[in-house]
Amino acid sequence: MEHAQFLVAARQLAAAADILAKSGPLAQRSDALQMLAQFGGYERRLEHSYSSSAEVSTTDDALFIQTAHAALSLVGRNEFAAAHALLQQAQRLLSN
Secondary structure, X not given: OOHHHHHHHHHHHHHHXXXXXXXXXXXXXXXXXXXXXXXXXXXXXXXXXXXXXXXXXXXXXXXXXXXXHHHHHHHHOOOHHHHHHHHXXXXXXXXX
16 A cells, blocks of 8 residues: 555544544543554654655555545544444554
8 A cells, every 4th residue: 555545544544533532432432542542653653754664554455445434434423333343443454
């Protein structure tokens, strides 16, 4: 996956996790904070890296991108359980 594609997906996932952490059910907020730290960390690492060695791989790039988009869309519609499940799926799709 291209650096820019992953960065967009990481931003979407971080945004979805942030919304879930702030507005979602109490039971999911701490998990969402951990996800926010993870996806935000990828974003920070990739934004400040100028080498290809910082590339992150997934087990399915297309699914990772679709998952990020869907998670952000669903959390925006207050579909918190579905968004949480998609954030977990995105975590599982990361290879490293």
